[in-house]
Amino acid sequence: MEIILEKTTKPFFKKHAGSQALAKEHIGAILEREQATGLTKVKLALRQPVAGRPCFELRCNLAKLGSVRVAFILDGQVARIWFISTSLQKATFTSEVSRVLREVSK
Helix, strand or coil: CEEEECHHHHHHHHHCCCCHHHHHHHHHHHHHHHHHCCCCCCEECCCCCECCECCEEEEEECHHHCEEEEEEEEECCEEEEEEEECCCCHHHHHHHHHHHHHHHHC
16 A cells, blocks of 8 residues: 655654655555455545545554644545644644644635
Protein backbone atom coordinates (compact mmCIF):
# COMPACT_ATOMS: atom_id res chain seq x y z
CA MET A 1 0.00 0.00 0.00
CA GLU A 2 1.26 3.45 -0.91
CA ILE A 3 1.24 6.03 1.88
CA ILE A 4 1.10 9.74 1.04
CA LEU A 5 1.70 12.21 3.86
CA GLU A 6 -0.13 15.48 3.28
CA LYS A 7 1.25 18.88 4.35
CA THR A 8 -1.11 18.88 7.34
CA THR A 9 1.08 16.21 9.02
CA LYS A 10 4.02 18.62 9.20
CA PRO A 11 3.44 19.77 12.84
CA PHE A 12 3.64 16.15 14.07
CA PHE A 13 6.95 15.57 12.28
CA LYS A 14 8.35 18.86 13.60
CA LYS A 15 7.92 17.46 17.11
CA HIS A 16 9.25 14.02 16.09
CA ALA A 17 12.08 14.94 13.75
CA GLY A 18 13.61 12.14 11.70
CA SER A 19 10.74 9.73 12.27
CA GLN A 20 8.85 10.20 9.00
CA ALA A 21 10.13 6.98 7.38
CA LEU A 22 9.41 4.93 10.50
CA ALA A 23 5.88 6.36 10.76
CA LYS A 24 5.13 5.70 7.07
CA GLU A 25 6.36 2.11 7.40
CA HIS A 26 4.33 1.33 10.54
CA ILE A 27 1.17 3.07 9.35
CA GLY A 28 1.41 1.31 5.98
CA ALA A 29 1.74 -2.11 7.64
CA ILE A 30 -1.18 -1.42 10.00
CA LEU A 31 -3.44 -0.18 7.17
CA GLU A 32 -2.62 -3.21 4.99
CA ARG A 33 -3.50 -5.52 7.87
CA GLU A 34 -6.73 -3.60 8.50
CA GLN A 35 -7.73 -3.73 4.83
CA ALA A 36 -7.14 -7.50 4.82
CA THR A 37 -9.42 -7.93 7.87
CA GLY A 38 -12.18 -5.62 6.60
CA LEU A 39 -11.25 -2.38 8.41
CA THR A 40 -12.52 -3.64 11.75
CA LYS A 41 -10.71 -1.05 13.93
CA VAL A 42 -11.29 1.89 11.61
CA LYS A 43 -13.91 4.55 12.42
CA LEU A 44 -15.13 7.69 10.67
CA ALA A 45 -13.08 10.68 11.79
CA LEU A 46 -15.44 13.29 10.35
CA ARG A 47 -18.97 13.22 9.02
CA GLN A 48 -18.20 15.41 6.02
CA PRO A 49 -15.98 14.01 3.22
CA VAL A 50 -12.43 15.21 2.61
CA ALA A 51 -11.41 15.53 -1.05
CA GLY A 52 -14.63 13.73 -1.98
CA ARG A 53 -13.88 10.65 0.14
CA PRO A 54 -14.83 9.63 3.69
CA CYS A 55 -12.16 10.47 6.26
CA PHE A 56 -11.32 7.60 8.61
CA GLU A 57 -9.31 7.39 11.82
CA LEU A 58 -7.31 4.62 13.40
CA ARG A 59 -5.24 4.28 16.54
CA CYS A 60 -1.69 3.08 15.80
CA ASN A 61 1.30 2.13 17.91
CA LEU A 62 4.40 3.56 16.24
CA ALA A 63 7.01 1.72 18.33
CA LYS A 64 9.31 4.28 19.96
CA LEU A 65 7.00 7.19 19.03
CA GLY A 66 4.20 5.70 21.11
CA SER A 67 0.50 5.53 20.35
CA VAL A 68 -1.07 8.00 17.92
CA ARG A 69 -4.35 8.51 16.09
CA VAL A 70 -4.21 8.90 12.32
CA ALA A 71 -6.82 10.55 10.07
CA PHE A 72 -6.70 9.28 6.48
CA ILE A 73 -8.65 8.66 3.30
CA LEU A 74 -8.40 5.49 1.23
CA ASP A 75 -8.33 5.50 -2.56
CA GLY A 76 -7.80 1.90 -3.67
CA GLN A 77 -4.27 0.97 -2.67
CA VAL A 78 -3.34 4.57 -1.78
CA ALA A 79 -3.79 6.00 1.71
CA ARG A 80 -3.54 9.77 2.13
CA ILE A 81 -2.64 10.66 5.71
CA TRP A 82 -4.21 14.02 6.61
CA PHE A 83 -3.45 14.27 10.31
CA ILE A 84 -1.44 12.51 13.02
CA SER A 85 -1.89 13.29 16.71
CA THR A 86 -0.78 11.95 20.06
CA SER A 87 -4.23 12.84 21.46
CA LEU A 88 -5.81 9.44 22.00
CA GLN A 89 -9.25 10.58 23.19
CA LYS A 90 -11.71 10.47 20.29
CA ALA A 91 -13.42 13.79 21.10
CA THR A 92 -10.13 15.71 21.35
CA PHE A 93 -8.77 14.11 18.19
CA THR A 94 -11.96 14.85 16.23
CA SER A 95 -11.89 18.52 17.23
CA GLU A 96 -8.20 18.78 16.21
CA VAL A 97 -8.88 17.11 12.85
CA SER A 98 -11.86 19.36 12.11
CA ARG A 99 -9.87 22.48 12.97
CA VAL A 100 -6.92 21.48 10.74
CA LEU A 101 -9.05 20.37 7.80
CA ARG A 102 -11.25 23.48 8.04
CA GLU A 103 -8.10 25.59 7.67
CA VAL A 104 -7.03 23.52 4.65
CA SER A 105 -10.38 23.86 2.90
CA LYS A 106 -10.29 27.68 3.08
